[in-house]
Amino acid sequence: MKDIVAAIDERIPRPNDFTSPARGPRTAARTGLMLGSCVGICFLTGLWSHFQYASPGWLPIGPDPAWLYRVTQGLHVATGVAAIPLVLVKLWSVYPRLFRRPRKRGIRAVVVGGLERASVALLVSAVLFQLVTGAINIVQWYPWSFSFRATHEAVAFVAVGALLTHLAVKLPLVRIALRSPVEDRLSRESDGPSRRAVLLSAGSASALAVLLTAGQTVPFLRRVSVFGVRDGDGPQDLPVNRTARAAGAIDGATDPGFALELRHGGRVMRLTRAQLTELPQRTHRLPIACVEGWSRNATWTGVAVADLLELVGADPASVVRVRSMQTRGAFASSELPADFASDPRTLLALELNGETLDLDYGYPCRIIAPNRPGVLQTKWVTSLEVAT
Numbered sequence: 001m002k003d004i005v006a007a008i009d010e011r012i013p014r015p016n017d018f019t020s021p022a023r024g025p026r027t028a029a030r031t032g033l034m035l036g037s038c039v040g041i042c043f044l045t046g047l048w049s050h051f052q053y054a055s056p057g058w059l060p061i062g063p064d065p066a067w068l069y070r071v072t073q074g075l076h077v078a079t080g081v082a083a084i085p086l087v088l089v090k091l092w093s094v095y096p097r098l099f100r101r102p103r104k105r106g107i108r109a110v111v112v113g114g115l116e117r118a119s120v121a122l123l124v125s126a127v128l129f130q131l132v133t134g135a136i137n138i139v140q141w142y143p144w145s146f147s148f149r150a151t152h153e154a155v156a157f158v159a160v161g162a163l164l165t166h167l168a169v170k171l172p173l174v175r176i177a178l179r180s181p182v183e184d185r186l187s188r189e190s191d192g193p194s195r196r197a198v199l200l201s202a203g204s205a206s207a208l209a210v211l212l213t214a215g216q217t218v219p220f221l222r223r224v225s226v227f228g229v230r231d232g233d234g235p236q237d238l239p240v241n242r243t244a245r246a247a248g249a250i251d252g253a254t255d256p257g258f259a260l261e262l263r264h265g266g267r268v269m270r271l272t273r274a275q276l277t278e279l280p281q282r283t284h285r286l287p288i289a290c291v292e293g294w295s296r297n298a299t300w301t302g303v304a305v306a307d308l309l310e311l312v313g314a315d316p317a318s319v320v321r322v323r324s325m326q327t328r329g330a331f332a333s334s335e336l337p338a339d340f341a342s343d344p345r346t347l348l349a350l351e352l353n354g355e356t357l358d359l360d361y362g363y364p365c366r367i368i369a370p371n372r373p374g375v376l377q378t379k380w381v382t383s384l385e386v387a388t
Contacts, residue, residue, distance in 0.1 A: 018096040021190045022198045027093040029177035030199055034206065035090055036163070038083040039127070043160050045076035049291065050153050052373050055337070062339040063346065066370030070289035073373070074217035077293030078210050080134050085205035087127060089198065123166050126159035138229050138292045140241065149291075216294035229292065235358045238288065238296050241374065243360045248327030249380040250359070258364055260348070261383040264312040273364045277350060279303045284345045290374035300368045302349035305341050308384060317342040319387040322367055325380045334376045335387070340369045348381065 052069055055061045098117075130152065137148055167174070182195050193201075215225025216239075222228065244250045252258070259270040271279075282304050289295035306316035320336040340346050346369040350357060357363040362379030369377065 015096040015100050020192045021184075022193050022195045023093045023096060025173055025177035026180055026182060027195050027198055028090060029174045030182070031086055031090045031093060031202055032174070033178075034203060035083055035086040036167075038079040038086060038206075039160070039163065042076055042079040042083065043156055045072045045079070046153070046156055048072050049076060049373070050149070052371075053149070053376070060339070061371070063343045063370040063372075066345065067287050068371045069373055070217070070287045070295040073289050073291060074214070074293055074295060077134075077138065078214055078217070080131060081209050081213050082206040083127075084131055084135070085209055086202055087131065089202040089205075091124070093198075119162065119166065119169075123159065123162035126155050126162055129155055130159055140292065213293075216292075217289075219296070229294065236298075236352045236355060236361060238298055238352070238361060239294055240360045241290060241292070242329060242379075244363075244380065247324075247329050247380065249325050252325035252327075252382065253359055253363055253380050258382075260365060260381065261385075262308055262312045263383060263385040264309070264314040265386070265388060267312050269312050273350070276303055276348070276365065280307060281350075282344065282347060284347065286345060286368055286370055288368065288374055288377060299353050300347055300349045301351035301354075302347040302365065302368070304344050305336065305346045305348055305367070305369075305384070306344060308348060309341065309386065312386070314386045321383075321385045321387055322378045322381055323383045323385070324378050325382040331375045331378070334367070334378045336367070336369065340372065343370065345370050348384070 049069075049072065051059055052061060052072075133144075133148065133152060136142070137152075142148060182199070211221065212225055212227045214228070215221035215223070216228040218225075244253055259272050260276060262269040262271065280303070281301055283299060283301040285297055285299045287295050287297050305320065309316050309318060309320070317338040318341055319338050320341045321333060322336060323333045324331075326332050336346065346367070348365050349362070349368045350365055352358070352361055357366065362381070365381050366379040367377050367381060
C-alpha cells in the first residue's frame with residue numbers, strides 16, 4: 001500500500017514544478033488589491049440594489065436623485081465584469097500552492113491543512129458562483145430553479161466573509177509581498193512573462209472587459225461595447241427585457257374594453273385610455289435602469305400618479321399597489337412607497353419619446369418613477385390600489 005501511495009504522490013506535481021517566476025505572492029497580492037477593490041464596490045452596490053427592492057425601515061430610499069439606481073447598478077455590473085479576468089490571474093498566480101504538501105506529518109497537520117484548503121475552496125467557489133451566475137443573469141438565462149436575487153444576495157455574504165477571513169490569515173504574507181519590489185533578478189532574466197507584464201495584462205484585460213460591455217449603461221460607449229447585451233436598439237430606442245408575448249399580456253393590452261381601475265377603500269373608478277389622455281399630462285425625462293446593468297434616459301409623458309390618487313379622494317402621499325395584466329413571469333405587481341407616489345415625476349406613462357407606448361414597453365400604460373429598479377416600473381398596468 002505504501003508503494004502505491006508513493007507512486008501516486010510521485011505523479012502529483014509539486015509547487016517547484018511550476019517554474020514561472022511571475023507566479024507567487026508578489027503577483028497574487030497586487031492582483032488581490034485590484035480584485036478586492038472590484039469585489040468591495042460590487043458587494044456594496046449589490047447590497048444597495050437589494051435595499052432598493054425592499055427598503056428596510058431604517059433606510060428610507062426616496063426618488064432623489066433620479067439617476068442613483070442607474071449609477072449604482074451600472075457600477076455593480078461593471079465591477080463584476082472587471083473582476084472576471086482578475087480572478088483568473090489571481091488563481092493562476094497561486095495555483096501551484098494547491099500541490100503543497102504538509103510540512104509536518106500526523107493527523108493534526110492533515111486536519112489543519114485540510115481546513116485551510118476547505119476555506120480557500122469556499123472562497124473560490126463563492127466568488128466563481130457570483131461571477132458566473134451574475135454574467136448569466138445579464139443575458140437573462142436562468143438554467144436553475146432557485147431565486148437568483150435571494151441566492152445571489154446570500155452567497156455574496158459568504159464570499160465577502162470568506163474573503164475577509166482569508167485576508168486576515170494571509171495579511172502578514174500580503175504585507176511582505178506588497179513591500180517587495182514587483183520585479184527581481186530572477187523575474188527579469190526569465191524567458192517567460194515578467195510579473196509587471198502579468199499585472200499590466202490583468203489590468204488591461206479587466207479594463208477592456210468593462211469597455212466592451214459598459215455601453216449598455218454609458219451611451220457614448222455604445223458603438224465600441226460590442227459585447228453589451230442591451231445596446232439600446234428597439235422601436236423607441238429602449239431595450240426590451242420582456243415582451244408582451246413573453247409576459248402573456250397581449251390579450252389584455254389590446255382589449256378595446258380596457259379600463260384602468262383606481263381603488264381607494266370602497267371607492268372605485270375606471271378610466272379608459274382615452275379618458276386618461278384627457279387628464280392633465282406631464283412630461284419628464286427620466287432614466288430607466290435594470291438589474292442586468294443596462295440603463296437609458298427617455299422622455300415620458302402621462303398622468304402623475306398623485307393626480308390619479310386625488311381623483312379617488314386619496315392622499316397623494318399614499319402607498320400604492322400596482323398590478324399588471326401580465327399572466328407569466330415575476331413582478332406582476334409592485335408597490336409604490338408614499339415618497340414615490342407623491343412625487344410629480346412618478347407617472348402612469350402613456351407615451352415614450354413622443355410616441356404612443358409600444359406594446360412591448362407597456363401599452364396601454366405603465367409606471368415610470370425616478371430612482372426605481374426597472375422591474376418595479378410595472379408595465380401593462382391594470383389597477384392602482386391605495387394600501388390601507
